[in-house]
Amino acid sequence: MDRQDAATREVVFSAFLDAFARHWRVQPRTRAPYRARTTN
Known part of the structure; x- marks a missing residue:
C-alpha cells in the first residue's frame, strides 16, 4: 500500500x-x- 485516504477509505497501491x-x-x-x- 502506498497511501490511504482516511475520508474515502480509498487505497492506492505502489507502482x-x-x-x-x-x-x-x-x-x-x-x-x-x-x-x-x-x-486476563
Missing part, C-alpha cells in the same frame, strides 16, 4: 505492487490491522 498484480492476474486486497486479544 511495483500494481505491476506485480497485473502480471500474475491477481487483485490485491487490504485488511484491517491485526489486533492481539489477550484474556
